[in-house]
Amino acid sequence: MVVCLSMSYATLHIVLTNQEGHLHQTALFTIITIPCLFMMGLYERKYLLTLKVLCLRILIGLGLSFLCLMTIFYVAPGSRIWMSALFPALALSSLGLLGNRVVLTRISSISSLKNRVLVLGTGPQAQRIERAERELRPANFIVLGFAPVEPCSTCVAEERVVRANDLLALSEKLRADEIVVALEHSELSMPRETLLQFRLRGIRILDTATFFEREFGQLEIDRPYPNWLLFSNGTTMGRFETAAKRTFDIAVSMAFLLFALPLLCFTAVAVKLEDGGPIFYRQERVGLNGRKFSVIKFRSMRVDAEKDGVARWASVNDPRVTFIGGIIRKIRIDEIPQIFNVLRGEMSFVGPRPERPSIVNDLIKDMSCYPYRHIVKPGITGWAQVNYPYGASIADAREKLKFDLYYVKNCSLMLDLIILLQTVRVVIWPQGVR
Template sequence: MIRLFKHYVPHATMLLGLVDMLCLLLAGELAWLLRAWQIGIDPGATWARWPQLLTFAVALQIALVAVGAYSAASFRSLRFAAARLAVAVSIGVIALSLIFFFIPALSFWRSNLLYAMAIAVLLLVAVRAALGRALGGDTFKRRVVVLGAGARGARVAALSRVPGVNFIVAGIVAMGEAGPVADGAVQREEIANLASYVTDLGAVEVVLAIEERRNALPVGDLLRVKTTGVQVVDLSSFLERETGRIDLQSVNPSFLIFSDGFASGEILSSTFKRAFDIAASLLLLLLTLPVILAAAVLIKLESKGPALYCQRRVGLYGEEFDIIKLRSMRIDAEVGGRAVWAAEDDPRVTRVGRFIRRVRIDELPQTWTVLKGEMSFVGPRPERPQFVSDLETHLPYYAERHMVKPGITGWAQINYPYGASIEDARNKLEYDLYYAKNYSPFLDLLILLQTLRVVLWPEGVR
């Protein structure tokens, strides 16, 4: 993987993105040449059209990212990829129309844009038909050797069998574990030279997954492996990179303390984030006010009670604050004010409420909370105080998620469906900790773009 602004991007995804960019630039140029030939004019030099070509290509590339066109499923299914491409192109047309309206100098002719879109779709589908299986296959996957054949080593082996992962387990070495060992493991005593064994397997990385590291760390073996040019990584770092979350089963306090990251409080990062929140919340409030008012009227027509409601949540440094949402449940949803987890097909949700939840309209009033500075657009979702006190007793490191300002959308929201249990909270916490540790403006931008995918294809909405 390539670490881009603290976030890991698979080599196959990066390569496909670069090929797509070239295809989009080519589509724009071919469309211009075709239209110039049709009307009999001199097309001119390509360099003179670079602003228009780049605008076209970048807008569509951003739309591809937003709809999830670079997810693992896109490499495995041409039908899935084609559907995402169609949606991306539609969104791209809307975005380009707005850009061309405000900056006419960047615009193509309408007929030229139509040709460019058609050629782009054909080229992007052809690329995925030709390269999809190769990029999603074993060619670009890293070969790793796992040191440790107990439960930890077995976890790595099981993860390698999940569709869409970016590595292959080339071998597992048992390091004297007392209990059962993973299938296919080779005892360390049977290997004369571990460094030669690793290189002979073509591995580029060794994952340290020993059950008990105290007084059992094979320093000599690891040193020789490292000096051959093979990367050595501990299990927690490996799982963080491969899954996009902090694994609570393997992580320990020293890993979080001494590893890099947790830079959200840096002056430059926090200033940039706050400036974006202010500008975006003002713009979004102005643009969505008619939608909020229309939804409020429908809520009032369907059921008695206020259209908006306030709810206490736990925010930055554990401080409580009130969020404002459009009411999507009956006014008697929580008898006596007792907090209750939402359930699938929750009968307390009204018909209008079910719709506004599905398209996330109920969250729009929270932009006022963002403007006030109590929330951000991107961050861990704030929980209710009653839930927080319970979750902190069951989940380690839960309090650490409050070291980052909560958000309307977040890394957990785009990677994990809605959950209403301790186990769901545990999974979301792993994503929240990853976000807190690897925060960057780039990751915020990626989350904001990917939120569109969640809105278009809502999974697990309750």
């Protein structure tokens, strides 16, 4: 992108007008365009699997960049880039991005460039890895085989089982980059001396929890004593980090509120005119450390949606959703009033989505680690929202909890920024909205 803008701007602005000083325009173009491309998922291979999707994401990403630049030029005319340079730069960038992503996607699919993984174990834990390799497309790893090291039933494909008395020699023969310990009873059958030899040879050692956290961005939730909760720094932010996150929340909320004010007014009028009911909807939710608070949203359902007082998940084509409600739910406008919850300190801009007390009580019965997500403030958007579609069942809640706990473990301002940028992608490409 820098090269594209430099070429067009240098040619059309310096040569033709004999002027200098195009470097700051180049920097501005790059600083604005890269986040817009990131919002569209152009730095994640899983969103670039087809040429049609790739082209569409590039066009929308550069379109967002153009709108942002036009806004900046209006507010600060001195930073303006000549249109005779900007449009060729956007065109050259789109061609460069398309060629670059196609080449990189092809290169990253080459098996010899992926992590070469030898799995110790053939039981249910090993089967999860086999299934992940098959379902995760494109996968960042290739499983070389499953080595049985404990007496248990074989759950993986028999042709993928590799038997050897010398695991170290086997790993060298297969040229393994890392070893994943997928044992059912690791405390009893862990070959510690062999694992130590692996480490001394420079081979990485991972357990299944660390492996799935890296590959899927989620944590396991079935362990009764989660070590990550005891030893993770993300769950215990210091005073400076807490103050910085609060400042970040207020700054982002005020900026977003100012930007979205016309949209808020228009939505409020539309909700009121449709059926004459209240504009806002207040509902009790569970927040930080299990404290309850009232969340504020635009009303998207009929006034009598829960006249019996029983909490229900929204279903596909839910008849309780109004016409306007269906529109604002699809593009997440109904969530915007929660900015006031953020300003009051009840929520953060980024964090696990707050649930209703009755639903929380039901989920705790099925998932004992569910209260761990209340270690941090709930948010308007979160890691689960940008990685998993809308959920309306206990099974969905289990999957989203894995992402929520990943955020709890790794929460930081940088992760918050990544989630905010990816939220734009979720709004443009809604998944499972109900």
